[in-house]
Amino acid sequence: MIEANNPEIDVDDLMEKVREEVAKRQTKPFTKENANRQPSIGINPLLAHQIQAFLNNAESKSQVRTEFPEKLNRFPFTLSRRFQKFVLRLYAFLFKEQRAVNFSLIQALRESFALNQQLSEQIADLQSQLKSIDERYVKNHIDIKNDLAQQQQLVDCILDEVKCRLPELLKSEQLQKLINQNTGLVDAFYVALEDKFRGSREEIIERLKVYLPRIAQAEIGIKNLPILDLGCGRGEWLELLRDEGYVARGLDINQLMLDQCNTKYLDVIEADALTYLKSQPDASLGAVTGFHLIEHLPFSVLINLIEESVRVLKQGGLVIFETPNPQNALVGTHNFYIDPSHLKPLPSALVKFMLEHSGFEQVEIINLHPYDESFKLSGSPVAERFNEYFYGSQDYAVIGYKP
Template identity: 45%
Template sequence: MSADFYRAFEDKFRGSRELILSRLDVYLPFVRPIKEVSGQPNALDLGCGRGEWLELLDREGFDATGVDLDEGMLKACEQLHLNAHKADAIGYLESLPDASVGVISAFHMVEHIPFEALQQLVQQALRVLVPGGLLIMETPNPENLQVGAHTFFYDPTHQRPIPPMLLAFLPEHYGFARTKILRLQQDPRLDTAHSPNLEDVLGGPSPDYAVVAQKRAKAHILAQFDQAFATDHGLTLHTLATRYDASRVQQIDASRSLAQRALSSAEAASSVAQQALSSAEAASSVAQQAFADARLTRELITTFEATLQHYQHLTAATEQRMNDLLNSTSWRITGPFRQVSKKIRWLTTGLIAWATLKPGSRPRRTARQFLLKLRNWIANQPKLKATILTIITSFPYLGNKLLAIHRRYPHTAQNHTQQKNAPSPSPENNISTYKETLSASRKRSADEILIKIYAELNDQRRTSK
């Protein structure tokens, strides 16, 4: 493999230098407490590549050294004046004294070496690290099925994918105090996605992961790293698959509910259709009846029009006969006789009305006015009242008749007594009241006037006794 091949491969598939630097920020909460533990913090990056991690450690104040076997990669470090050497990673570790390094890292290196070499790397790192020092190993994540089955094999120098639980087991087995698996570089959209699709499940879990292992140290030293080790990172295949299953169950339940609603709607629609069919049949029956009624109505209208025409003809004929009659010689000759006959009928009707005092007739109104005047005149003639009383007493039948009328209308006599006892209105001061009283008196019937006369005469008789 040529010297510049792997650098060109890294530039194309790993990402730009700026992108890698931004991704490495996730390790700063782990390495910054090292500066508190050691006055002169140092670090060793195995397989340093283009030197992004060395550059970040330099910014953080670490004395960082990198080793790599690829000369093309080392040229990138030399251009940035980074401390990088060409050396074998395991051999370089073996040359270092015990407890001499604060941080040892291997970014995307462990998948390039045999498993036996990886075991040696972990053991030598434990020896070289200071108490509380960190071992960081980042590698592609085979939990991401797209990575484990496809993109991992883009790099021809890769040996085999290493599952996260296996890589975390190695430092535990060789005596590190604690380990933390960091799943990295997943799509931020999936962090809060509750309904991932199948493609998200296959390629959504964190495409890279890292194992951060810490060497044993005193409790107060380890306590400075507790927050970093307690923070979770990334998405597992299990998490996304569980979300996917839950969303599918919800979709199935929703589909089942939708199907049930659709079935209910279909049944309701069928019922409505049946009702509509019944209504249509009823409407058809009504329409047929209406058609029959309309036909009968047309027949009746035709008959009515014929009858109307018949009566119009009769009316026209009658009018013609009337005109002929009115214009005839006999009608003109009998005209005086008709006028005499009309006068005779008028005279006969008047005589009957005067003889019977027919209600509502002019004779009855005239008699009423006469009786009113007679009553008023008799009321002012005490001797005449006594004479009339004597005459009525001589005719018991007439007296009893008047007494019966008085008993039938007692309020009339009472009203007469009240009017008798009341002071006479003054024509000068109560002209309107006098006119109203006189008008009301004129409206009373002849029977009422006779009753009042009898009542006054009766009162006069009791007074004379």
């Protein structure tokens, strides 16, 4: 249609260039050669410039003519001005609808070209994200395989040593009896340790109230999206949640502490935290919490526990982990080691990074439980800095949300 009114424009040539570009952008068959090659995204800048030039030329040629072509103003085609105006008006009238069609087509081509560029940018962004996800998946897969291989080697080494030292392997009943006896002694010791250094039940419940606004904001703790507390201990958090009307369940491996929870009629079970998480369906929990738990876990177990927490949480669900703050010098060098089951202090920057690396968003650190003001010095900037590192927050919490 355009060429009928404007013989200078070759629309067939324009459309052929567009078709060639579309053909180039068709998905190529999967081969070893292009498996790892990033596909080209977007129209070539030179071709894009040519297409824009064609469209601009087409639009200019579709305008209403106000003057005769230069070649018709020469002898022997010289016409009077009045006659020229008459011819131009007649020409404009006869091709009025044609011009409207031409303008509509040009505008459609411009919109299509702009949409093509926008889609190209979005595809490039998605490919970049997919590449990042693939790299992260491969890295995690390799790390997990390495951890499993190391653990398997350790188990094999222990079993070989046991076979060499024992004339006869112990029966399963004998092994279980030894395990139960040793576990009972440790459980009793740990309960006494908690009672001595953790604080009273009332004090702990009061401290934990700081997390209630986060639970309310997330709209969780209902029957279909309960809260799971890992290492629930004496059950202070579970008791607080129940009294506030939330649905929650606790896990622990210390039978004496579970007995204390049962006397409060709390929903608790004896189970290993990571094993239990792996048994839960995807997106089945509203929150996963653990208070003074993660400092007890080997690093590989902690990584897996965080990864499983991401999986079992619903979108918008959250994790809350509270742990001693090693930035406080007294905590990092002394108080932390009062508990013999602690492995090593965990700096807040490390734990924050671990959550973000596993996929949590809006991850934040909340500093908690500073020493009483009576401990602190005053009178100089040096005293303020001393207070920060010796009498500052004894614990911190890391909170993250599943996107």
